[in-house]
Amino acid sequence: MTVDTATLDAERDRIRDAHLKPLAERPASTARGLHHTALVSSDVERTVRFYQDVLGFPLTELIENRDYPGSSHFFFDIGNGNLVAFFDFPGLDVGPYAEVLGGLHHLAISVEPERWSELVARLEEAGVEHEVHSGVSVYFRDPDGARIELIADPLGEMYGHQVL
Numbered sequence: 001m002t003v004d005t006a007t008l009d010a011e012r013d014r015i016r017d018a019h020l021k022p023l024a025e026r027p028a029s030t031a032r033g034l035h036h037t038a039l040v041s042s043d044v045e046r047t048v049r050f051y052q053d054v055l056g057f058p059l060t061e062l063i064e065n066r067d068y069p070g071s072s073h074f075f076f077d078i079g080n081g082n083l084v085a086f087f088d089f090p091g092l093d094v095g096p097y098a099e100v101l102g103g104l105h106h107l108a109i110s111v112e113p114e115r116w117s118e119l120v121a122r123l124e125e126a127g128v129e130h131e132v133h134s135g136v137s138v139y140f141r142d143p144d145g146a147r148i149e150l151i152a153d154p155l156g157e158m159y160g161h162q163v164l
Contacts, residue, residue, distance in 0.1 A: 036075060036083035037107060039146050040097075044072050044088050046143050051076045054126045055119065055150075057084065068092070078109050080155065097145030106139065106147035116152035134159055 041047040044062075051057045057076040065071035065087050075085045084107065099105055111119060113136075120138050123130045130140035136152040136159070156164030 034082055036085040037104075038073075038085045038087060039104070039107075039142075040094055040144065041072075041074075041086040041088045042094075042144050044074065044086075047086055048074070050126075050143050051084070054122050054128070056115075056122075079111075084109075097141075099147070104146060106149050108137075108149040108151050110155050111150050111152060113152040116150060119150055 048059055052059050057078050060075045060077050060083065062072060062074040065073040068087070068089055070090050072088050073085060075083045078084050116136070116138070120130070120132065123138065123140055128140050130138050132138050138150050139147060141147055151158070153159065156162060
């Protein structure tokens with residue numbers, strides 16, 4: 001498959017010109033922030049051990065999922081008042097994780113640069129396959145296959161570019 005990068009660049013420029021307002025003209029968001037992102041877990045305890053013990057994201061609550069009796073809904077603190085949450089669906093074969101159009105590609109979580117190196121070492125110690133990119137991003141999969149990125153860039157920045 002051949003990709004016409006000039007056409008793609010022109011389309012990106014067209015969309016940017018049509019929709020991206022200069023910072024001084026940009027209205028405030030109607031949102032307060034991301035309350036939580038919910039992923040699916042096939043094993044609650046394994047997920048807790050990974051996110052809390054390997055990544056250092058404290059478990060903050062474990063409750064029953066109101067939408068599916070017997071299912072758990074549990075939350076991890078990822079800093080700055082943000083949470084990543086999980087559901088399990090015992091007895092329901094949801095199949096393995098899959099990247100699909102409209103689905104999750106990856107979850108990028110900002111960490112302090114000093115912590116980033118420590119977390120990469122923790123991934124290595126835990127035997128988690130991972131890839132480091134640009135010296136500030138590490139990509140890996142959680143126990144259920146969801147792709148996670150830990151990025152040492154500050155919130156609102158990405159590889160030297162202001163994105164917020």
